[in-house]
Amino acid sequence: MSFDTPDILLNLVKIGIVLSLVLSVTPVWVWVERRGSGLIQDRPGPNRIGPLGLIQAMADAAKFILKEDLVPAQAHKVLYNLAPIFGLIPAVTTCAAVPFARGFTIPETISYSSIIGILLVAGAVVNFILGVVALRVTSHFGAMAGATQLNQWVGKITGFAMIASAPLLLGILAWFRSAGSVAMPFGIGGRFFEPIIADTSIGILLIFALSSLGVYGLATAGWASANKYSMIGAVRASAQMISYELALTLSTVGVLMATGTLRLTDVVYRQSGTFVLFDTISIPAWNMFPMIIGFIVFWVASFAETNRLPFDFAEAEAEIVAGYHTEYSSMKFALFFMAEYMAMGTISALLATLFLGGWDVPYWNEPANFVGFLASFVAFLVKTSFFLFVFVWVRWTVPRLKYDLLMKLGWKVFLPLALLNIVIVALLIPLGWI
Amino acid sequence: MFEYLIFFTFAAIAVIFAAIVVIHRNPVVSALALVVSFFSLAVMYVLLDAPFMAALQVIVYAGAIMVLFLFVIMLLNLAHTEEPITRPIQQFLGITGAAGFAITIIYYLLKAAVLHTGGPVEFVSDARAIGVSMFEAYIFPFEAVSILLLAAIVGALILSQRTSAIPGAKENGSR
Numbered sequence: 332m333s334f335d336t337p338d339i340l341l342n343l344v345k346i347g348i349v350l351s352l353v354l355s356v357t358p359v360w361v362w363v364e365r366r367g368s369g370l371i372q373d374r375p376g377p378n379r380i381g382p383l384g385l386i387q388a389m390a391d392a393a394k395f396i397l398k399e400d401l402v403p404a405q406a407h408k409v410l411y412n413l414a415p416i417f418g419l420i421p422a423v424t425t426c427a428a429v430p431f432a433r434g435f436t437i438p439e440t441i442s443y444s445s446i447i448g449i450l451l452v453a454g455a456v457v458n459f460i461l462g463v464v465a466l467r468v469t470s471h472f473g474a475m476a477g478a479t480q481l482n483q484w485v486g487k488i489t490g491f492a493m494i495a496s497a498p499l500l501l502g503i504l505a506w507f508r509s510a511g512s513v514a515m516p517f518g519i520g521g522r523f524f525e526p527i528i529a530d531t532s533i534g535i536l537l538i539f540a541l542s543s544l545g546v547y548g549l550a551t552a553g554w555a556s557a558n559k560y561s562m563i564g565a566v567r568a569s570a571q572m573i574s575y576e577l578a579l580t581l582s583t584v585g586v587l588m589a590t591g592t593l594r595l596t597d598v599v600y601r602q603s604g605t606f607v608l609f610d611t612i613s614i615p616a617w618n619m620f621p622m623i624i625g626f627i628v629f630w631v632a633s634f635a636e637t638n639r640l641p642f643d644f645a646e647a648e649a650e651i652v653a654g655y656h657t658e659y660s661s662m663k664f665a666l667f668f669m670a671e672y673m674a675m676g677t678i679s680a681l682l683a684t685l686f687l688g689g690w691d692v693p694y695w696n697e698p699a700n701f702v703g704f705l706a707s708f709v710a711f712l713v714k715t716s717f718f719l720f721v722f723v724w725v726r727w728t729v730p731r732l733k734y735d736l737l738m739k740l741g742w743k744v745f746l747p748l749a750l751l752n753i754v755i756v757a758l759l760i761p762l763g764w765i
Numbered sequence: 766m767f768e769y770l771i772f773f774t775f776a777a778i779a780v781i782f783a784a785i786v787v788i789h790r791n792p793v794v795s796a797l798a799l800v801v802s803f804f805s806l807a808v809m810y811v812l813l814d815a816p817f818m819a820a821l822q823v824i825v826y827a828g829a830i831m832v833l834f835l836f837v838i839m840l841l842n843l844a845h846t847e848e849p850i851t852r853p854i855q856q857f858l859g860i861t862g863a864a865g866f867a868i869t870i871i872y873y874l875l876k877a878a879v880l881h882t883g884g885p886v887e888f889v890s891d892a893r894a895i896g897v898s899m900f901e902a903y904i905f906p907f908e909a910v911s912i913l914l915l916a917a918i919v920g921a922l923i924l925s926q927r928t929s930a931i932p933g934a935k936e937n938g939s940r
Contacts, residue, residue, distance in 0.1 A: 410794070532891055536820035540807075543828025547800065550832070554793055554839050562839065569836045573829060593892055 337522055345528050353426050356676035356719075357669045358388035364723045371727040389468055392665070400661040403557055410555035415659070415666035418548020422673035425541045428534050429680045430527040430596045432690045432708035433697045437522050442512035448504055455500040462493030526690075526704070527596055534595035535587065538681060539580055542636070545674060546572045549638070549645055552667070553655035564654025567734065568638060568645035574741040575635035575642075581749035582628040585756035586618050586685050599689035603697070615693040619686040621759055625752035626686040628745050630718075633678040635741065637671065640726040644734055679718035680711070687714050772812055779805035792838045796831060803827045817892050 362377075362385060369376025377384035402411060441447075469486030507513070515521075531537055546569050553565020590598045598618075605613040606620065619626040635642040646654030656667045683689055690697075690707035697703035732740070778801065785798040803826045810819035899907050 407791075407793075410797070531816055533816045533820045536817070536824065536892075540820045540823035540828060543824055543832075544800075544804075546828075546832055547797070547835075550835055550839070551793075551797065566836065566839060569832050569839075573832055573836075576829070 341522060341524060342528065345526060348526075349426055349431065349528055350423075352431075353423060353673055353676060357672040358392070360672050360675070360719060360723075361388050361391065361668075363720065364726070367720070367723040368727050371724070386464065386468060393468075395662055395665040398661040400663060401658070403658050405557035406658065407555040407557070410551050411658075412663075414548055414552035414555055415663045415670070416548075417551055418545065418670040419666050419673070421541045421543075421545040421548070422670040422677065425538050425674075425677045426680060427528040428531065428537045428595060429677070429684055430525075430530075430599050430689060431680070431711050432526040432705075433699065433703045434523055434525040434596075435699045435701055435704045437515060437524055438700075439521055440512050440514045443507050443510070447507070451500050451504040451507075455497040455504075458493045458500065459497040462490045462495075462497070464490075465493060466490035524704070525596065526708070530594065530596055533593050535583060535593050535598075535685075538595075538677075539576075542674070542677070543572075543576060545636075545670075548667070548670060549655045552659065553645075556655070556658040558658050560651040560653075561655050561657045563651050564645045564647075564657070568655060571635055571638075571642065571644060571737060571741075574738060575632045575745070578628055578741060578745035578749050579632040579636055581746065582625040582632065582752060583685055584749075585622045585625045585752050588753070588756050588760060589618065589621075595684060595689075599684060599691065602688040603691040605694070613694075615688055615691065617686065617688040617691070622686065622752055622756060624748055624755065626682075628749045628752065629686065630682060632741075632745060633682060634722070634725065635737070637674045637678055637722070639671075639675065639722055641729040641732050642737055643731065644737065647731060649731070675719060675722050676715065679715045679722070682718045683711065683714035689714075768812055771808065775805040775808040778802075779809070793835065796835045796838055799834075800827045800831045803831065817895060 365387065366376040366384065377387040380386045380390050402408060465486055469483055469490060529537065549568040549572075550565045553561040553563075553568070556562075586598060587593060590601050592598075602615075602617050604616045606616050607613045614620060634640075638645045644650075644654075646656065648654075651657075656664055659667060690711040692706055692710045695706075697707050782798040782802040782805070786795045786802065789795045789798065803822060807819040807822040807827075810816070810822060
């Protein structure tokens with residue numbers, strides 16, 4: 332194994348992009364969830380902290396950090412403390428195998444253009460505003476009881492650093508304008524940038540392998556809490572996730588049959604382009620059209636896999652208090668919260684990748700350059716956000732099922748439907764329709 | 766160099782956690798330790814250039830079978846009871862047998878792996894190669910195993926079938 336500096340740098344960039352996306356899913360989607368539920372229930376939702384309540388997530392985070400961390404006396408201490416980590420690791424690592432944009436060849440030199448200037452100015456303005464907001468939030472919570480000196484210093488340093496970065500960005504802009512064009516540093520020029528962290532030959536299996544470990548966080552938490560409600564939540568979660576994993580995995584078999592490999596980049600490349608119906612209508616060549624049954628099965632099973640309403644039996648608050656995380660408080664509870672939203676984000680990205688063409692922009696052949704990269708990245712984010720929004724939408728629309736109905740639905744409806752999807756795809760492939 | 770570092774780290778994890786499975790008194794901890802051991806074993810498969818096997822190892826063993834084990838252990842809520850030694854002869858035979866087995870395995874492993882290091886073997890293990898060999902060369906064992914599993918499923922269904930005491934009372938369970 333040899334070290335290739337440009338390769339390592341590009342991988343670090345990819346990890347940075349994916350991690351920042353994954354970590355920002357939770358605050359952003361908690362806000363969307365709360366405002367969205369307000370919208371659906373005809374009430375305002377959180378609107379006090381920041382414009383439209385946008386800073387609410389930061390306030391929630393501050394609250395979580397300041398709360399006391401309780402461990403029940405009867406709990407199995409080691410497993411109780413490890414369980415939130417078990418829950419979080421699969422949620423974070425799974426997105427390593429999801430391609431998030433069209434790959435492009437990095438040019439050898441980059442010359443100044445007005446778009447770069449606008450981007451740099453916009454970045455400076457955004458950083459300045461965020462810095463001011465961070466300082467305001469710090470001073471607001473600093474006055475509260477329980478705020479530690481450390482928290483205040485972290486807030487202040489973040490705020491001042493972000494404000495200071497604004498003139499720095501403008502300085503880079505001025506220097507860039509005078510220089511005209513710059514060679515790509517660190518020898519990354521001429522490399523092909525494939526926007527996926529782990530482009531392995533087992534792509535989709537890697538995702539299923541990691542996400543199948545997600546159940547341990549819930550099961551361990553429920554058992555280690557030494558609380559009967561937690562225990563019931565854990566038992567329900569493991570039974571439910573095993574049952575729906577089957578339908579989830581089988582519904583992707585059609586996609587893999589059509590693609591011929593397990594590599595997720597190939598799955599997306601194959602879906603770019605169009606299907607032409609009756610020589611007249613052309614629709615994007617996304618897998619959701621020929622494999623509509625598999626798509627729906629995967630979509631519904633994803634609700635069960637992420638323990639969201641109408642299948643949130645692991646924490647059903649009307650029946651078993653809060654299920655597996657009844658005894659958890661402070662940041663450990665927040666970790667379960669984050670893991671749930673990250674799992675939602677990953678499975679939405681997977682839905683988009685497998686059935687909606689991933690980063691494919693419909694009716695447009697993305698060029699393999701930076702513009703194509705950006706456009707496809709935006710398309711990927713739009714599709715993922717759509718599925719994420721449906722999670723919120725369904726939560727406030729469909730009531731919780733009965734537990735035996737969930738099991739019946741999984742084994743007697745979705746499993747046969749997933750098998751039917753395989754049969755249909757197997758018939759369509761020799762006909763040349765896919 | 767890097768591979769050796771990864772190998773020895775995960776080999777140590779696998780062995781330590783396998784030992785925990787046997788030694789630890791709490792069955793839930795044992796089950797979780799076995800999951801960690803399986804996961805480290807999957808890393809070995811990746812190092813052997815068999816990522817497909819690694820993924821299957823995690824999906825099947827860590828993700829499905831061990832979840833079921835954990836599920837059952839949690840449901841039974843096994844309490845640990847210290848049993849007095851009642852059968853000394855059996856215990857002696859068990860320990861001797863296990864020790865003899867371990868010594869034999871270590872002897873042959875050292876003989877095969879350390880003393881006679883063979884050259885690299887041509888080895889393909891992607892999904893296609895495995896699928897083709899399973900459905901062409903090994904189709905008969907494959908189908909035989911599926912019939913065996915089907916028999917197991919039918920057997921489980923018959924064993925778990927609740928015979929209603931009251932005739933005509935329709936069961937309203939989740940079966």
